[in-house]
Amino acid sequence: MQKIWVLVERTGQGATSLSLELLTKARSLADVVEAFAWGPDVTSLAEELGRYGASAVYDIGDIEGALPGVPVASAIAAQLADQASTASPDAVLIGTSYDGRDVAGRLSAAIDRPVLTNAIDLAVEDGELRALHAIFGGTQTATSHFTGPGPGIFVVRAKSFPAEEAGAPVTCEVVPASPANTADTGSAKVVARHVEEQSGPKLDEADVVVSGGRGLSQKENYAMIEELAGLLRGAPGASRAIVDAGWVPYSYQIGQTGKTVKPTLYIACGISGATQHMVGMKGAKNIIAINKDREAPIFTIADLGVVGDVQKVLPKLIEALKARNA
C-alpha cells in the first residue's frame, strides 16, 4: 500500500486509544500514514501522532458544536478531490465509535464508495487491503474486499490491534483542511453535554469486568454485579437482554452492538452466551461463567464454569471477598 488515511478522535488529553490502534496498524500496511483530526488546537496533537507514525495531520479545525459526521466527512471528501490526480490514499480507516460511524456513512455516500464495517483485522492480500470480520458470534471469520475503485472505507472495531509507538518517531506536519459548506446537512448542533458519573475504571479499559444477564431475574439483583465489580476493582457490564429491558444504560452493553472488552478476567453472571454477546468478550484472557443451564454456550469458552444459580452463588462470593478484605 502507498498511503492510508486514519480518522483520529480525541479525548481531553490526546488521541483515543482506538485511533492509536488504527495508526499502529496503518503504518504496518502502508508506506505513508496521514491523519485527520478536528477540534481546537490540532497542532498540539501532532507530536503524539508522529510518535505513532503519522507524517501529516489534516487539521479540520473547530467545528463549533456541530455533530462531527458531516463536517469531518466533508473535509475528507474535499482532500480526496484535491489529491485525486496526485496521491490519493488506498484506504481510509475509521474506528467503530459513535462519531466514527457517522463520518463513515456520510463519507461513503458523499464520495459514492461503499464501506466495510465491523472489521476485526486488516491484511494486504493479492496487493489489496482486505478486512476480516467475526461472524456468527465469532465462530467463523469472513474476509471481504472492495471490487470497485478506491479508496476503500474501513470501519474497525476497538481493540482489534495493539497501540504501539513507532521505533523512530516521524515529523508530523499540520495541514489545514476545512470542510466545504455544510449548512443544510450539518445543522445538527450539540447544545449540552452530560457526563454520567461512573465510579471505578471504564468498562473498555478495566482489567476485570463483571457482567450480568437475564439470569439475574430482576433489575434489583444487578446491584450484586456492581458490588462484585467494586470488590475486584473492575467495571460492571451487561448483556443486550438486560439493556433492552431497561435495567442498565446502553453504555454498559457488551457485544456486537455494544462494547468490545478484553480484560484479564471476565465474569459472566447469568449470561447464556448468545453469539451477539460472545463477540464482544471472547478476547478476555480468562473467563468465569455462572449459569443455571449446563448447556449454555458460554460454558464452551469458560475457563471456569459454574453450573448454578447466580442468585445463590453471588451473595456467597461477595460475602467471602468482603471477609478477606476485612
Next chain:
Amino acid sequence: MNVTVCVKQIPDPANPASLDPETNTLVRDGKLIMDDSDSYGVEMGLQLVDAAGGGEVTLVSMVPNHEVSGLRTALAMGAAKAVLVSDEALRGSDALSTAKVLCAAVKRTSPDLVIAATESTDGYTGTTPVQLAELLGYPSVTFARKIQLAGAKVVVERQTEAGYDEIECPLPAVVTVTAGVVEPRYPSFKGIMAAKNKPVEEFGVADLGIDPASIGSQGARQEVVSVVPAPERDAGEIVVDEGDAHDQIIAFLETLKVI
C-alpha cells in the same frame, strides 16, 4: 407531522443464520419478520405524531421477495401505510445501494422526520441510515435515546462514551434510535385486524427510476472472499454448585492474582 420509519424484514433471528455457499451473502429466504430493532422506531414515530397532534407514520422497506408480513406487524402497531420496494434485482445489495433505494422510496413519502434503527439485527453494517441522510441532503442524529419535538426542530438525547449529548436538529432530518428510546407497544387484536386493510404501495426498481446496474449483486462493490472457522477457545473446568462454588471461584481468582 409526518414520520417515515425504515423497517427491515429479516429471517427470524431465533433460527441459525447461514451463508449462501455461492455468493457468501446471508441467506434471507423463507418467511421474514420485522427486525425487532425497528419496533422502537415505529413506536417513537407513533408517539411523536400523537405529540404533534396530527399527521401519520409511513413505513418504508426494501426486500427482494415481495414479503409484507413484517410490515403488517408495524401497521398493526399503528402505522398508517407502507411503501415497499421489492424486486429480485435487489438481492445482494450492499449498504450504500440499499441507502440509494431507500432514498428514492423515502422521497415519495415527503417526511418531516425519518426514523431508523441504529443497525439491523441480521447484517449490522450500521451505516445505511447516515448514508440515506447524506443522499436525502438531511441532517442526522444517531444513537438517540430520547426524541422530543420543539417546533420545527427535534431535541435529541444522543448516546456518547461518557453519557449523552443534547442535540438540536432542524427538520426534516434522519434520526436513528436505540432500544432505550421508548417501550414498543404490542399490536392489539383490533390493530392486527385493521392492518390487513392498510395500504402497502409496492414499487419495482424501474418504477423508482433507479439504475439496475447500481443495485443488487451487480451493483455491489464489496464481496466476501472467504469464510473459515475461527480458532476455537478451549473450554476449561466445569463445576456444579453444591453450595461451595464461591470457594472454587476464589481459588481461581487467587491463581490469577486478581485478589
